[in-house]
Amino acid sequence: MDFGVFDLGLVDFQEAWQFQRKLFTDLKTGSSASTLILCQHHPVITLGRLTDKKNILASEQELKNKGIQVHRIERGGDVTYHGPGQFMAYPVFNLNHFKKDINWFLRQLEEVVIHFLSDFGIKAARYNGLTGVWVNRQKISSIGIAIKNWITFHGLSLNIKKDDLNNFNLIRPCGMDIEMTSLETILGREFEISKLKENFIEKFRIQYTTTEGSP
C-alpha cells in the first residue's frame, strides 16, 4: 500500500499535531489516503500517556526561560524532547490497508531508521523491550505512537544535529537514564536536514510497501 508525503518544514509541535488530527479524520472518512508527515519542531517537551512528571528534571521557570513548551499527548511512551535538530516523521497510516499489528508497525519504524543510518556506514540496533533505535548503546531515534480505528498517528524522531542534544539534559528521556546521540555526533561532520529527507522517504516507502504484511 502506497502513501502520500507532506513536508511541513520547521513548525510548532501543535501545528503538526493538529495537521495529524485533520488527516486522521480525512482518512477515517475515506477522503484521504495514508500520509507520511515530515517536519522539524521548535523546542518542545512532550509527555506520553505513561509519563511520570518527575522525569522532567528542569523547573517550570527554566523551561520558560528557554522558551520550551510542554505538551501532554495521547501517544504511548514517557517524556521526550524535540527540537530543530531532529527529523520528525509522523505516519498517519490506515493499518487496515497494511497490517493490523502494533508490534509490526513499531518494528517497521525501527527498520526505516536502521536502513537510513546504514547508508552512512552506521550500524544501528534495536533492543527487545526498548522500542527505539540505538547506536553503541546510545539512543538516536525515539518512537511513540497512538492508534485509533487502526489508524496511526504520532511517530518517530531521529537526532541529526549535535547542538540539540543538550536539551535532553532537561529530562530523563523515556523515563530512563540513557545517553542520546545524533548523526553529527557519530560521524563528526555537519548535515543539512533538508538534504536527507528524500533518502528517508525512500526508506519509508521500501519498508512499508514491499515488506510482508503489505497487501
Added chain:
Amino acid sequence: MAKVFLPELGEGIQKATVSYWYFKEGERVNAKDDLVELATDKATFNLPSPCPGTLLEIFFREGDTVNVGEVLAIIE
C-alpha cells in the same frame, strides 16, 4: 448486551494497561465512539464501542493491566 474484549493487538502483545476511559459507568455511548484507551510499551490504542447502549459495568480501571481476550466492560 455486548461484552467489550481486548482484541489481538499484534504478535507478542499479550496485555495492555488501561490508560483512559472516555465514559463513566451509566453513561450512554454510540456505536464506534472511542470507549477506552489502552497503552502498551510505546503505543496507545483506542477501542471503539461495539454498539450503542449504556456503559453498564467497567471491570478494569485506569492503571489496571488487561490480558488479550479479557472482558473490559459490558454495554447494554
